[in-house]
Amino acid sequence: MEVALFPGAPSEDVQGTPPAFRCRPLPGMSGGGCSLGRWREISEVLRKEKCEISILLETKIRGAKTLSRRTPTDWVQLHNLGLCDMARIWVRWNGASWEGEEVFMTDQLVAISFANKGGFRFLLGAVYGHNDRRLREALWQDIIRLSILAVHRHLPLLIMGDFNATLYKGEKLGGRPVPDQILSDFQSCLLQSGLRGLERVGHIWTWHNKAVVSRVACQLDRALENNDWFRLFPSAVAEGLPAGTSDHSPILVRFVESPRWRARPFRYDNSWFLSLGYEETVAGGLCQDVVGTAQFCMVHRLKKTKRAIRDWVRALPRTSLQEEAELRDLQSDLQGDMMSGEMAAREKKMAADVNTLRLQQEISAAQRAKCSWLKDGDRCTKFFYDVIRARQHRNCIQRLLGRDGRLVTDQVAIQEEAVRFYSALYHQTDYPTVFPQLTTKTLITEYGNSLLMAPIRMAEVEEIVMQADASKSPGPDGFSSGFYKRHWGVLKAQVLEAVQEFFETGKLLKELNHTFLTLVPKKEGTTSLADFRPIACCNYLYKIITHLMCRRMEDAMQGLVSWNQAAFIKGRSIAEHSLLAHEMIREFHKPGGMKACVKLDLRKAYDTVNRDFLCHLMGAMGFSETWVDRVRECITSPTFSVLIQGIPYGFFGSSRGLRQGDPLSPYLFTLVMEYFTCLMDIAVHRERIVPIYSRVSPVVSHLIYADDLLVLMRPSMRGMRELAVVMEEFGQLSGLRLNRDKSKVYFNTSCTLKEERVLELGVEKGDLPVKYLGVPLSINYAKDRECQSLVDFAQRRVEGWQAAGLSLDGVLSWFDRLYLLLLCFGSNLLWYLWLLSERLRVYVPSSYGMGGFMPSLGSSSVVLGRREVWVCVL
Incomplete structure (x- = not known):
């Protein structure tokens, strides 16, 4: 049995704090009642959360008198007992606070219009979907009908309950894969209705079979909102609570109060x-x-x-x-x-x-x-x-896990926790400061150094400014590139003088290199600061300096960086890298002995780089001392403040790491990773690590794209031990340590003693396909279920409110961008395009109007109102 709780009624006006909605699964009822202990559990939840509205699903109660006896005297109830043998959906609300009016009712959905004394009105849909897919077709039509009604009445709409269906392939673990038709039915319903799921936090697997072995978990319960609800309550989240004795987890749709207003930093507006x-x-x-x-x-x-x-x-x-x-x-x-x-x-x-x-x-x-x-x-x-x-x-931080493991919700405590975490992250005292003599494969020439230190010309600076994206976020001074472009006639002499001063003296004004850290969550609903990506917002004047340095390093980088690396190097592309990785993995099914693919993950890669080692490495590569000093000044002089809800807190320096958001950081990180290539090449030359050979590709021992490492080798005991030694030496010098929890080894079927070989390296064993650069690498051509993550990614980008907010031209622009993105995935391109052509659907209101295109290869279905047309994308 499930209970949905709606505590905390909003204040008398719409601007007040809205109610919190909670969904609480409890043990099922049988016959005409349930045990006293179960009802006590329900009552305890209602009392603790101060509920104003509650929903019970799958009550299995057959008599209306039983329902009435278990409803408080001052509460009102509505159930669908007359449409089914047992009350599948039972809604109760406090009549003193809310007025409820039935909109329509079916055996799978109860729609109610609620209003409080302050005049706030909304539509609520309580859902309990059938197990049979064919019977659920009526539910999807009812949801679309309710969403259209909400649009006509201009009311916010919230729908929640047990849909008995998943939206994406990744929403089920274990058991048989979810049939494509089930996914398609649910996705089409949301696209036509313009609904989207609330952001989920906490326990996201809302159902599991409670088995010790052969466990299966799904995300069956969810809360959906329409655009009006989203605009009115953008901070609402669906929080999953522990399941307790039930097989379903509670869902808490929480309305987080906005933090107290505080003056935000100045930001230049292009308008x-x-x-x-x-x-x-x-x-x-x-x-x-x-x-x-x-x-x-x-x-x-x-x-x-x-x-x-x-x-x-x-x-x-x-x-x-x-x-x-x-x-x-x-x-x-x-x-x-x-x-x-x-x-x-x-x-x-x-x-x-x-x-x-x-x-x-x-x-x-x-x-x-x-x-x-x-x-x-x-x-x-x-x-x-x-x-x-x-x-x-998405970027609003309302809760964090503190250092003691407890959840922190107070804004002051969140600010202090974030400042403490990142202050500690960017400080390290046990790094080596004396390094051995480093051997690199190539050295920069004297001519290359002369180009790096050539005088700064106005044409260089002006080209950088004019090519900048005016919508990029500004730094602490608040002035974006749009301001510099708009007033370049007045600013250019002053900017050129400031830039030339840095290149002549090698000194940066401290205030110029102050940085705001914007925390972007890596995954939905995270509460750990380790799962946020700190993006540095640097002052644009500093960015002009580092863009100049990057442009001058571009040509030198091509000769210094091995072909194993493809990121940030002019003339190299992710497409070639992805294609090579595909071809090497396909060698696994061919005869020729044991083969292994090791995917290595670096813990906090950019944030833990040893700056002293980086400068020492650049010297070993032949960079002039003057240029190294310029780089050292850029990476050691910044100070930081952390942005929480757009407001800066804290002020601290740093002793390690590169800033994500600094134009110079990708190039410097690539140089650090080149030393890993040097160590690997030495191990291969001494035959301690044996790479995989292929007739159609060069000898490949490893591939690097930024911080994504893929090692392809013969998994001998000696080779695995040597790889562990290489990673340990690289980590001690560079500061980039191996994250053993996220690193895995993948073997071909000919490999024996897999567990012993894994122990030599100290990471877990995985099963192919392996995901690299966002694409599954498979021995054969990728199967449907392996590519589904890409289809889900595309589908999420055109869900409900996003497609509804765009005109058709905007939708087509998005398609252009999506298909260009997929062009980089080489040999599986046609398969990806076919999947999208078959399954990706975008629904646009018919008021936009559009003549139809004839269906063709690589076309995507676009539904305009009730009319389906085809949009050619190839």
Whole structure:
């Protein structure tokens, strides 16, 4: 039996804290009742959570009198006992706080319209799906019907319960794979209804069979929301609670209160230039006299400009809504005096002002949404704001595991925990500072060094600025590349002087290299800081300097970095790397002895690099001492603050690591990984590690793409021990330690004594296919279930609200981007495209209109309202 709990009613107005919705599975009832202990468990949950609305599923109660006896006197109930032998769905709510009205009812769905005393209204759908797929077809149609009703009534909609179906292949562990038709039915329902799942946290596997062996787990229970609900409550999450004695886990749909408002850092808005007085305000700040070094003068002029812009923004006139209202009133007055030239002139001016304000709104929303793939000319302000809300919700940290393992929800404690964690992460005292003489395969030439240290030209700097993406996030000073591009005529002399000063003196102003750390979750619902990716937001003036350094290193990197590495090297591509990995794995099924593929994972790769070793390695590669000093200044001088809910906290330095977000970091990390290649080549040369040979490819002992390592070797005992020695030596010098929990070894069928060989390396044994660079590597061509993760990835990107917020041109732009992304996956490309062509469906409102294309190879089905057309993507 399942119980859904809705505690904490919202306040009298819509702006108040909304209710929290909870779904609690309990042991099943039999006949006309249940044990006293089970009802006590229900009552305890209701009391603890202060529930206002509750839903019980699969009660197995046959009599209406039994239901009435177990409903509190001041509560109201609604059940579907009249449509089935036993009450499959039983909804109860506090009549003193809520008024409920039945919308419609079936044996699988009960739809209710709720309203509180403050006038807040919403639609609730309680679902308990049939086990039979054919019977569930009626449920999908009922959900679509309810979503259309919510749109017509302009009401937020929440649907929750046990759907007895999964949405993606990855939502089931163990047992037989979920049939494709079940997935397709559920996905089509959500796409047509415009619904999306709430973000899940906690226990996401909501059902399991309680078996000791042959365990099966699924994500059957979930909560869905429509766009109106998402816009009203963007912070809502579905939290899974421990299952207790039931085979279902509780689902808690929690409404997290937004933290108290606090002034956020200044951020330049690309739309400001359209407002009156902007140019004069900026010019007054940038042209002020400041005495000091070039970097000091540049930074302090920006500070003065920031203060001037803030004062100017506070005095900006009305919003577009106010302007539109005044325009409508004026046009109504004009109807009474159509020949008035004065009123016609005012109308023309006000219409122009309204169009300008609308354009400002769209530019600002596009900048915050960061949808660089969406082309100009498609007015998608609604889509942009949906993306902004989704990103803010995804990156909002409302709970964390503290150092003692307890869950922290207080915002002050979260801030302190984040600052403590990253301050410790970027500090290390036990790294070696004295290194042996390093041997590298190639050295940079004197001519190469001369190119690195060549004088800085204005053309180089200007090209970097003009090619920058204006929607990128700014650094702590708040000025993005869009500001530099807009005012390049005034700024270029000052910027060139500051950049030249760094290359001449090798010193960076501390304030210039301050960094905000934005924490991006690696997976949904994470509460551990180790599962967040710290992205560095650097000041754009610093980025100009490092972009210049990267451009000058590009040519040198091609000769210094072995062909085993493909990331960040000019002329090398992920497509070639992926294709080579596929071909090597396919050698596993051919005769020729034992073969193994070792996938190595590095723990916190960028964040733990030994900077002293990096500088020592660059010296061994032949980089001039002057250039190494410039690099050392860039990577050792930054200070950090951590952004929590967009507000910076803490201030600390660092002694190790490279910043993810610094343009220079990928190139420097590639140099560090080159030393791993040197160690591997030495081991292969001494025949301690024997690589896998193939007739169609060169000798490959390992492949590296950024921090993704794939070692292909003969798994002899000696070879496995030598690989462990190589990883240990590499980790001690570079700081990049092996993450044994995420590293695995994959053997071919001819390999014997697999367990003993795994023990030599100290990692776990895995089963093919292995996922590398996001694509499954299989001995044969990838099977349907192995490619399903890519289809699920594409399907999630066009779910409900995302597709509904785009025009058809926007959807087509997204398809272009998706298929270009898949082009890099080599030999399995046609299979991936076929899967997407067969299964990926995008639903767009019929109001957009569109003539149909004829079906063709590589086409994707797009449904416009009730009409299906085909969009050719090849």
